Each structure stands twice: as C-alpha cells, then as structure tokens.
Amino acid sequence: MTGKVAITLNINGRDHAISVEPRRTLADAIRENCGQTGTHIGCEHGVCGACTVIVGDDPVRSCLMFAAQADGVPIRTVEGLAKGDTLHPLQRAFMDHHGLQCGFCTPGFLMLATAVLEREPNITDDDLLDVLASNLCRCTGYQNIIKAVRAAAAEMRA
C-alpha cells in the first residue's frame, strides 16, 4: 500500500494539494498533510466524535472517511469557525457557559453543533440532546455543553 494518489482538500476555503496513500483517513490528512491540528482524534473507530468536521454540509467523523473521498469537497474545521477575530456564536457560548475543560473534544462538538444548527435552526431541545449524545466528552458531564449549544442556537436564530 505505498502507491499515493494526488487529491485536493479544500479546508476552510483554502486548497491543499496533497499526495496520500488511498488508505489515509481524512482525519490524518487534515492534521498531518494539511497541518490543521485543531481537529483531534479520540478513538479512530467512529465512536467519540472528537474528529468531527463538516464535509459539504454534513458533520462527519473524519476518522471513518478516507481523504480521497473528500477530494474537492469543501471541508470546514474548527480553525475556520471564527471570522477573523470574531468568534462564532458557538465558540463564544462554549466559553461563556464553561462548555469545555481540557478542550480535546471541543472542536468535534463545535463542528457537530455548527452543522446541525445550520441545517435545523429550530431544533427541539430533545432532538438536540440526541445529536449531542453522538459525541463523547469525559470532562464536563455535558450539562454546560448543552447549555452552550442552546444559547448559541438562540443567538443564531435572532
């Protein structure tokens, strides 16, 4: 498995022309080939969601996708959430509501919530809980993550 393929990953609006083995995961390519280390890897088997990024309009676990599958599709990662120095409402809400402690799972939660709130701005509290239950956090006990996402959702609707 040493043959490499040339692909272009468009991350946060910037093209990265890279050459990867077909088996390289999107998570590894984003972090190692493109140097965007804000996306974290927590389990490499699709359970914890720390590596969640937005591919097209969908939140995906980048450890379960090959980099080659994302060739040419716009990808958004945590590094692209803020506009210049202006933080995204979710980033602000996570700080305001203490939605993070060690910060390792945070990029995954931020990208998951971003994609879901863009798609479904009026999501019910219960559906939101289902969505947030797809990622793991070991520090916060989730209460403040839920509070933060609800607060950001309200702000994004306003």
Add this chain to the structure above:
Amino acid sequence: MSVPTQGSGMTWVGRSIRRLEDPALVAGQGHFTADLQAAHWVRFVRSPVASGRIDRIGVPPNANVITAADLAGVKPIKPMLHKFSYVPVAQPVLAADVVRFVGEVVAAVVAASKEEAEDIADRVEIEIVPLTAVTDARRALAAGAPVVHPEAPGNVIVEGRIKTPDFDATRASAHTLIQFEAHSRRQNATPLEARAGHTAYDGATGRVTLTCTTQMPHLTRTAIADVLGMPESDLRVIAPDVGGGFGQKMSLTPEYVILVWLARRLRSSVAWTEDRRENLMAGFHSRDQVITLEGAFDKDARLTALSADIIANVGAYSCFPTTCGVEPLMAMAELPGPYQAQAYDCVSRGVVTHTCPMGPYRGVSRPVITFALERLMDKAAARFGIEPIEIRRRNLIDRFPYKSATGLTFDEASYRQTLEMAVEHIDLPAFRARQKQARAEGRYLGIGFSTFSERTGYGSPAFAARGMEITPGWENVEITMDPSGLVEARIGSSPHGQGLRTTLAQIIADEIGVEPRQIRVVHGDTDRAPYGWGTFASRSLVIAGGASLIAAQKLRTKLLKIASHLLEASAADIVLEGGMAKVSGTDRSLPIATMARQAYYQTHRFNGEIDPGLTEIGAYDPAGTFSNACHVAIVQVDIETGHVAIEKFLVAEDAGRIINPMIADGQVHGGIAQGIGNALLEEIVYSDTGDILTSTLADYLPPTAREVPVIELHHMETYSDASITKAKGVGEGGAIGAPAAVINAINDALAPFNIEIDEIPATPRKIRATLRSAMEKRA
C-alpha cells in the same frame, strides 16, 4: 464557619470569570502532543497472551525493531514502599522473558511513518509459550493459583491491617450486625485524548525533550532519568495541553522510557500516539475491588464498629510513583468515611494478576469504599425501619476536629448541614408518595443518598504515612512581575482541564491589584517551572493555590515597599488595586507598571533597602483537609429491560471557599458523569484466559449526554484553617459520591422484589439477572 456561597463582591476570588485557557482551545489553537511531527514513528508490539514465556521474536528483514535484548543497562520500573509488607516487583521496559498481561509491550517498531510502523508491527512474530493466567484477585489468592511474580508466591504484594483495641468488645456488644460483599468491577479512566509521546534530540547539548500527556512532568523526568541512568538535567519534559487525565496520566509508562531511549540512540525525533485499543488494554485500569464489610450497630442504629476485608486487584505490575498500594491502602485508611465509628478492624490486600496494571483514577478507592459504606447505611436503615436520611443524621461527624479510627484528623466541615440542605430541596415525603403511586402502576422509582468526605490537598505528611520511597506533597510557585508590569506565575502543578491558569490568576490578582488577564500561569515544562508534583488528588487549587497566595503576598509586600518609597507614604496606607498603588484618603497614586519599571531600572533610588527585580517564591505543604457533600439520585428502573434512567441528581457540596463558582461546578458535573458511568455502564471485561473483551468504545461505554441528567447543585462554604486560601479542593468529589447514590436509588426502586444489588456497574444485564433469579426463587 459554614456560609452559603455568594460572590465575594469586589474581589476576583469568588467570581465566575471566563477561563483564560479557553480562547485558544475553542479556536483549535491548543497544543496537544499528537500535533507534533517527527522523523521517526513508533508502533509498539504488544503481548497477545496474558501469561507466557517468550520463545522467539521474529523480526522482518530490514526492519528497525527494538526488543529487551537491545536495552542493556536500562533498569526496570520498580517503585518502592517501605511499609505494609510491600513486595517490590519489577516491570521491564520491554518484556524480557515472560509476559504478564495482554497488551504488555514486547517490542518497539521504528519507521518513517505511522502507517509503515504499523505494517511492520503486523509482521513481527512473537512466539510465546502460554502459561495459565489468573485474572481474578480471589482466584489469585487461592492455593495453587498461578504465580504472577516469583517474589510474591501468594500473589499478595501489599497488605495493610488496622485493628483498634476496642474492636472485639464493641462488636460483641452490638445490637445488629450487617454483613455483605461489595464488588466494583474494573474501570478505565478513559481521557478523550489517549496517551502520546514525542521526543526530540538536541545535537548541541545532547539533551532530549520529551513532550507527553503526563499529569506529573517533573516526576516523569526523574523516573526516566533514573531508569535510563542519565542526568536529570539532560532531559526536559513538557506536558503541553493534555486532553484529560483523571489519574491515568500520573503513572510512568514504559512507552515514554523507550521514546527517550530511541531519541538518544537515533539522535533524532521520535513519536508515538496511542490508539484507543491500546489505551483500553494497557493504559492503566482501576477500581477492581471486592470488599467484605460488616457494620455493628447499637440499638439506636448508631454504627459502633466496622470491619472490612478489602481485596484490590492491582494487575500485573506496581505503578510508579504511587505503587499499587494506592488503592488498597487508601481504602483501608478512609473506609469509615464521615461516620463516627471508632472501632475498626480492616485487612486490605493488593493482589497481582495477569491483567493491566492498576493506576490511580479520580477518587482512588473512595468511589468504591463510599459505595460499600453507603450500601451498609441503607441496609441498616432498612433493618431498623428508618429513612436513609435518618440513619445518616445519627451517624455523621458533627464535632471538629474529629480524629478517625484510622488516625485521620477531620477539619471543620458540614456533613450534617449538606445532608439537610439536600433534604430541604428534595421533599422526601412527596417523593415517597409519588413512589408509592408509581409502584401501583408498575413503575419503579427509587431515591438514593450518599454522604461522604473527599480528602483533598494533602501534602507530604500524608504521603509519608504510606511509606512511599518518593514522598510527594509540597508545591513551589515562583511569581515574577516583569518590567512592563505583567505577571508570570510558574507552578509545579500540571493542570489539564481544571482551569488552574484562571483560578490561580484570580488568587494572585487579589493580592497584587492587577487583573487576572495580566497574569500568565506557566506550567508543564521542567525547564520553565519549579520542581513540583503535578496535578492529581484534588490538590492543585489547595496546594499550588496556597503557594501562589504566599508568593503573591510576598510580592505585594515588596510592591508596597516600592510604592512607599516612590509615593513617600507609609506602606500601611497604600492599597494595590485596579493596576494602581494608591495612598488611602489622598489622590496620590502610581501605576503598578511604573513601579515595576523602577524595580528593575531605578534600583539606585531605593538606597539599598529593596533588592532588585520582582520575583518571589512561595512554598506550601499542608497536612490536608476534607471537602464533603451529599448526593441524591432519583431513578426509574425498567424491570423488563434493566435500564436505569436517572430522573434527578442533586448535590449539596462544600469545598470551602469557591474561587471560581463556574469552574467548581464544572468539576462536580464532570465527576458525577464519571460516577454515573462507573455505576451503570463502564466495565473492563477479561475472559478467563486473560483476553480483554472491551477494547473499543463500543464495548467500554463512557456515558453520553443522554445518560447524564441535569445536575442540581447547591453549595456551602466552610472556611477551615487547614487551607490558607480556605479553598478545599473539588476535583474528585463528584466521582466519589455518585456511584453510591445511584446504586442506593436502584436498590430503593427494586425494594419490592427483595433483592440487593451490591455491585458496580449495575448494567441492565446484571439488573435483569438479579430480578430474574429473585422471581424464579419466588415462583
């Protein structure tokens, strides 16, 4: 003095300010170990069998594979205790002749990329002659059991005994004796970031920098230098942003030793990122205990004597630096908890087995002993026909200082007050009515209480009592104000999510009159921070916080002296606030930043009365204190599926002075979530032959947002002299109290079936099995 929590007005302490850590972390700009690139990548080849003799290691041609044979002169990891019949056992950095658990490192493959290293590792042939393995501690104690280490023929490597002189007589005069067994299955702390290490060699100095996911950078340096026989000063250890630890990242891992050894040999950079499977197999386990407990009660349901036989399964080796004594000995010392029993008889043993070594995990033993003791109180309450809250009222400590049966001194706390505070918010009669109604409808609701102490912030005297060769405890903090007036506090603690950069800045800010954002707390780098013990055991806010306060007070004294010179006023009349030194009752003032410049550039003005520069050091080594809380869980148990839904979780907590309420609440939330996981979901399972059956997060189940309920928190603040900041520490309480509350609630819910569940986790399968056997018996 106990007071309800309130913000403390004009000071920084007591306010929920936003964390200084967060802007980088929410932007993806944190620095985690696995972000670093290296010239060489390592994949460890691990033993697939639990016990066996290594016959041959077959290495693919042209591959760079390191085995024990390459490591001449490298010492094994061999921590030491000087008490409690401790048998020192050696853990080779790479397994030499025998393997003792599935996941033990046998060889290290070095290659140019992760993928290549993994490919080569797949082709390394390890031939092992399997021997009979023993994974269960009780079986390991039986005659004829396989011997894990020849030095310890009975498999016991640490044993403690406490028996108070009055025990036999007190027990003999008991009105009621209650005996049972409490089991805690094995758990894994499961930080979201698994372990990772990166080493870089500096050709100019010959020094190696190890960046790794540790909670104890200085001790990691000491330990590796010792094992490799190199000067400590040739090794720099950096703990960058660390993605959670919960104790798992305290102990020395052989993997880091190999990385340092390789960097020196290759004169290059080397990296390893642990995958989740490795973490669940070999990243330290914990809480695998059986406690046989007996409580002796007088006619008024007062616990007068307590006896316990504690068996802790410590795995195949003893972890550095705490040793495997950490679980059994802490269990023995703290089992009586916050209750007044003065007669005590306890035997506690650490037993080696062919399983992953045990390491500390949030709460260390106390989640298990609290669960056992709180089950005892509920069983006794049922026997005496009184409410669980009533038996706790009768037995909780209420006079301070209180000397426990095991010789611990409990400082002022609020055991009874927090119980009453919780009761006030629960409305027990209303719950009992609702419970009765629900039962009539075939729904099973239950309420569970847990009242406990959380020993925190203990310094070297407490560790010395354990006879540790390496006795941790104190902390140093160095504070420097630079010529621009900005402050750097260098600490030996090593936070990894606790928000210590913020809370220490709050403590320091109040002393020297600047804002927290002007204070940068530097930690996790042995070249930059003073020697210290790291972050664990609910100690950092108490001990590093105390040392910060002492250093800040010294700096304040110096700033006042400088201000006194420059403002020509008495130091006693000067206040430092809002970035200014002000002479009270006048309009004379001076920016602190101006004074800072003078302290460096205009020292000749001080007539030799003030030393140049602005650096002060504070040291703190307290005896320790106790936080306390009452947890209440209300659950509904589905008797068809065994599923437990937590309807409500309420906490009345007292951790002394709260420095930042938002951060303190976050610690409690996180601890409770782990406690709920421990109570209901999380279990590392071995097969009888020692294969690990739970090596993915689809098998080992940390709770999600669905399983953790809204947590209702109430605080009290008891200001005890045991902590100079009055902060008592709050890192572990959530995890300590929650399992007991949840299991008591399940038992209360299932009371109509006359069954008792005395095991964590109480998985749906276990609850169903218990119900089924009860119903079969009845039929």
